[in-house]
Amino acid sequence: MTKENVIKILEEIAVLLELSGENPFKSRAYQNAARNLEKLDADIIDMVKEDRLAEVPGIGEAINKKIKELVETGKLAYYESLKSSIPPGHLEMLKITGLGPKKIHALYEQLGIKTMGELEYACHENRLVELKGFGKKTQDNILAGIEKVKLYNTRRLYAEVATDARELLSSLENNKDV
Template sequence: MFHIEIRQKNRPLVFYKERLYLILSFLFFLWYNVLKILCAKGKYKMHKKEIANILNDIGLLLELKGENPFKSRAYYNAARTIELLDEDIEILVKEDRLKDIKGIGEAINKKITELVLTGKMKYYEDLKASIPEGLVEMLKIPGLGPKKIKTIYEKLNITTIRELEYACIENRLIDLAGFGEKTQKKILEGIQFVKQFSGQHLYPEAYTEALKLKEYLDMTKTALVTKIAGSLRRKKEIVKDIDILAAASDSSKVMEAFVNYPGVKEVIAKGDTKTSVILKSGINADLRVVTEKEFPYALHHFTGSKEHNTAMRHRAKQMGIKMNEYGRQKM
């Protein structure tokens, strides 16, 4: 009943496109996990761009902490120097020649050496842990730099973008030194910009997470069948969340397995037919459970866009048929 694909010699183009996407997504998933293993073992060769990005991050984090500006500038300069290197940085590190390059001091040389040889930098990890995560998120707001964020944190004890938005609405930023009404207005506009484009994920990233979630549910054997639905099934380049559809005789067992998935960070809502969670990767995931009889109709409904489903219902109505996610019947 669930084998929706038609088994024939002359298969439609969409059949091959879907399998190509599956192969590419699997390769991406495989590469990502091999990369993690190699990094953990210190065998992954880090590129100059990756190292430069980490050094730039350290510079920003030091600014957020209010450290000496010369210290931050040293990391920014080191990042620029690394990006412009002609030689292989791994060779420079192994031959202990990195310290001889202008712009790379002794302390930064040790940190880069640790990063290249092990794939990690303790100083960077400790620095990130010492700063509220929300302050780093605030850097996404256009026009809001580390110095202003530090002032907001120290004077108003604001640690999240949501708290900052409320402070702007309540005009609490106007009296801060270096701010004012125009600055507050720009920050509020920047927050709206961030909110508009937040929660969007590239297809390979989201599909990899969805595939792992689906495989986990299949392994629990609590559902008769599971399918990835929504914009991921439509192969959209950018998606907002993951939609999983399952057919089961007992929805409670599937829901229980879903919320106990190791990748779940937080359960937003849990019900008999729908449960929503936030994954540790930051992507929202929804699970809907229907009966075996309803499954084909639900898969069609929760795969199609809102416009597609509206057009299908309109066409069905013209044919004297009532159609929804649970089935169809004559009017």
């Protein structure tokens, strides 16, 4: 387990806590712990072995235990539990520009929206306009964001497709009928 992996999981926990409507201070504690670990020059594995994580500002007893579990086992039960408690569509909705964890949680609480498809349908029915913190402009921006996500989901990075493209080109070049 690398420091970068630990930081990534702490940041994801912060987002998952916001998505679940947890106390904002709890979410912020995980964000701060991740930020402080980024600044750390020492090896996180050594710090865990030497029980020195508490020296890092922003890492209290609870987060210390979670980092220790993560480094020692490669897994974190708390993280897995949090992930399973959030509808999977909520993580996908985070890709929509201008739609953060708090708004996604509000949509879930007030309209029961669990997926991007349900969100798009609610926008087309103008159900977001009446919600506190939303309006016509926000609804239109969300619809535009959904379209962008759909567009980008169909595109692939060059590095992802280069090998397949070369194989296809090679087979076409070797085929006498083409």
